[in-house]
Amino acid sequence: MQSIIDGINKLYSEWSGAACDRIEILPQSGSDRRYFRIHASKGTAIATHGHNIPENETFLYFSQHFYNQQLPVPEIYALGEDKTIYLQQDLGDVSLLNRLEAEGFTENIYDLFKKSLHQLALLQIKGHQGLDYTRCLTNQEFGKQAIMADLLYFKYYFLDALRKPYDKQKLIDDFEALSTYLTHTEYKYFMFRDFQSRNILVSPGDAVHFIDYQGGMQGAPQYDVASMIWQARANLPDDWKDSLLNDYIDSFEQIVNEQVNRDLFKSQYNGYVLIRLLQVLGAYGFRGLFERKAQFLTSIPQALKNLRSFINDQSLGIAVPEFSKVLQMCVSDEIIDRFTPLVADEETPLVVKVHSFSYKKGIPQDSSGNGGGYVFDCRGILNPGRIEQFKSQTGRDKGVKDYLEQQTRMTEFLNSVFDIVDISVEDYIRRGFESLSVNFGCTGGQHRSVYAADALARHLRNKFKVKVELKHVEQEAKNWVNG
Incomplete structure (x- = not known):
């Protein structure tokens, strides 16, 4: 750790011409990256250390491209010689999720979600212009292969862990049909890939900025909207979900300057909602059921309830019978109860x-x-x-x-x-x-x-x-x- 701090001190001094007063170690997130807040006479900055150099290079390339387009991302200040440390603008540490959890479902919070979706549409469309997708970290496009990967992630790390019978070949056939259907989308722009409220920072004055888009690629804009509106931890009310989707489509139409076929757009959006919900369940299954991390296990019941709410109220626009049967099994009371811990009440003597x-x-x-x-x-x-x-x-x-x-x-x-x-x-x-x-x-x-x-x-x-x-x-x- 000391060698990292020494490296941050050196890079900051070279960039600013002054030494740091203090370097604060910030809590580690789910990734292997480490974050530090630099305190100095010129103000604060964020230092990031990551051993994954290709990931660093992708983030820095995207950030510079988006910043030049005046999109809401942090400014990059400096990159260390070995490319493991870089300095960026300090946008604070209050996320949209923090604000939601502190204030609840207020009109002000709704406006922040609406503003974030408008800025997302700008990022997707303006950020797409002139972007070199060969610089992507993994796939250049969220196409059929990537969609199948998310579906299989759910299958291997959640569905199969339930040890319930189903027809494996018929399910794979349905996966193929759904991924083909979703691949033929009318619009393809920059896809954030992990657009959710914890990756949106809210600064004083309620300006919003985005972080953690290094996994982005070209793809359907509906995927990012689905990621945000259906985030399990945010658990937005149904009327918010409907209104925010329409708000996003309004912004999208305004920016591309053309009218959208809303029925088709929403039908494909529903498919991406499902993909996102299943990808999240796969992640919770991997972290919770296989890596035995308790905090992920406790998130599974809400994710399953989200999935049940979706499949009971929405149509995919394509027939996938075995898949539908498997989904109904996953959201049954039996499975949800399996992952729902007992909760004490006033009568509990323990x-x-x-x-x-x-x-x-x-x-x-x-x-x-x-x-x-x-x-x-x-x-x-x-x-x-x-x-x-x-x-x-x-x-x-x-x-x-x-x-x-x-x-x-x-x-x-x-x-x-x-x-x-x-x-x-x-x-x-x-x-x-x-x-x-x-x-x-x-x-x-x-x-x-x-x-x-x-x-x-x-x-x-x-x-x-x-x-x-x-x-x-x-x-x-x-x-x-x-x-």
Whole structure:
């Protein structure tokens, strides 16, 4: 990490002629890229580090092309000699998804979605002009092969994991028919590929800017609209979905200066909604069912409900009988219930007692009379307490949390813990049990165990709405002595 920070310092100094005052490590997203905020007398900038040089080159090429067209993307300031580090404009860290979750389905939020879709149409059409698609990271066009890849992704990583019978050859035949139908679209422009509210940054004054379009290629404009309007986490109301689609078509017609056959446009849009919903389910299946990452498993029920809402209300414009049968199976109550965790209510007696402790002082006693519960040893995780700047901090301080999340295997460790504890919590809620204890120990009960206990308490409250008693044994003892 230090070598990356040194590289950022060097690149920033070469570009600006001044040194950084401070470099802030930003939380890591789902990709392998790392982001940093540079604080300096000239203001802030974002530094990005990524080992995938072709991905960096594609992002930089697209960004420069779009920026020259006065489209809402960050300005690129500088690129390091080895092409693993680049500097870009700081657009803040408030996404449209953040605003939606904070404010709800208000008129102002609707206007931000409408504005984003208008800017999307500009990006797709104006950005397409003069763009060299040979610079794309993967495929140059979202054609039949790419559509089939998304459908097969869903098949292998979600559908087949259900272990339900279906006619595999008939399904592949339907995939072929659907991908052929969608390939013959009337319009092909730049396709963002991952256009959703978390990739739209909202700055003061409600200006919107786009990030993470390096996976883009030429394709049908309806795909990006489907990605945004049907994003599972946003969970937009049905009337918003209909109105926003019409708003987008209005913008599209205005920019291309011609009238659109709305029935055909919407029919193909429905096909891309389905493709996007299934691609997301495939991703959740891969991350959740195969990589065992709990946060993706908990997203599956809403994604399935989105899919059920879509297939019950919309027509694809093409007959795909086996595919239709498979989709109805996927959105059945049985399958949705399989992925929906039990949620505690006011009558649920269960209390989960989560403790952090120091192994030097001993494992906390279970006062419930049930003989104790889980004890997880965090000492296999790198210890931030060995680093001078963290010695006086705890697992609740930002620097320590960043270190554990970004430089250790703590996230992987906790995902496994969540999987194990979830089994007991679901069973205890179902059977009416009253108590479960979960203890995290480390050498001093100060850094790793505190962070882990906080993370589990947050996970259980979010997923099961269960009552949690959280106690940091060593830290509370210190506070009592100091007080």
